[in-house]
Amino acid sequence: MARLQPIGEQLIGSPARAALYKRGKPLLREQPALSADLLHCLSKLPLPWRSLGIVINMTLEEVLTQKTTERAECTGQALEEVLVTAMDNHSLTVGVYECAKVMNLDPDSASFCVLAVDEDFECDIALQIHFTLIQSFCFDNDISIVRVSDMQRLAEIVADKSEHLEDAHCVLITNPADGAWEDPSLEKLHLFCEESRRLNDWVPEISLPGR
Structure with a gap:
């Protein structure tokens, strides 16, 4: 120290x-x-x-924890950019059950997972169980995973203008058919998750930028 x-x-x-x-x-x-x-x-x-x-x-751990928290705010913009790009490339799956289905059928295609909570999360035992299973799957398969606290904002980013998403609790970014992503913003997110895991923060929280 x-x-x-x-x-x-x-x-x-x-x-x-x-x-x-x-x-x-x-x-x-x-x-x-x-x-x-x-x-x-x-x-x-x-x-x-x-x-x-x-x-x-x-301590060094306290310093790095503070640094990680500050970086989490900066990575919010990167997350939004990645979500928009993935949606344009048809590499985005939205919804707890839809994401779980993709993970079960083709786990190698999963690249990045986002979990989002809302005001009803603490009272929804079934959703909490699904979150636990998804987190365990991501840990076992080395899939980067983060959490956001504003599900409504996440839904606004990943929804088409013609639809309103009721379930945006989970969003999964998958690799394109021709190979892995080579997006700088996605690489930044992977590095952020890797650094967070070194501090035993296995599901770091990211703040999405406002409208």
């Missing part, structure tokens, strides 16, 4: 150090080399911790 400590009286041992301290330039004890991720996150913190010498205790 990297720890930054403000200079105290016990550290002001030389005239040069004392002069720096009086000019408002607190010194830090020598610490082990920090990771690039940790240094990046520390550089984004507000200035008071540098100027006032506030003690910071943050």
Whole structure:
């Protein structure tokens, strides 16, 4: 665990150090080399911790968790772009039962899964069971999976203008018949899921951008 400590009286041992301290330039004890991720996150913190010498205790896991949360917001736009592209390429399946059918008949075609909850999710035991089964299937078959909390917004993205979707709790992106996707936005989503799994976040949540 990297720890930054403000200079105290016990550290002001030389005239040069004392002069720096009086000019408002607190010194830090020598610490082990920090990771690039940790240094990046520390550089984004507000200035008071540098100027006032506030003690910071943050594990690398906490830093990476914060970074993953911020990245989840940024990947919302990528998810919307991928959904629109998949719909245009007829590589999108919508609905819990429809997605489960595709996974059962052709699991190798599944590339990316999106689960969406609404206000009735906590009371719908059957839907919760389906979510658990779909998640287990994705884990066993190395399929990237994420969750969104706004099912209505997801339905607006994946629905045709002429129809209204009642079941957009699950959306499955499948590979085209001629091979795997080579979409930069989809690759970004796969990397996001991979990083989240390293932090034991197996179904990370993504915030879809507003209208």
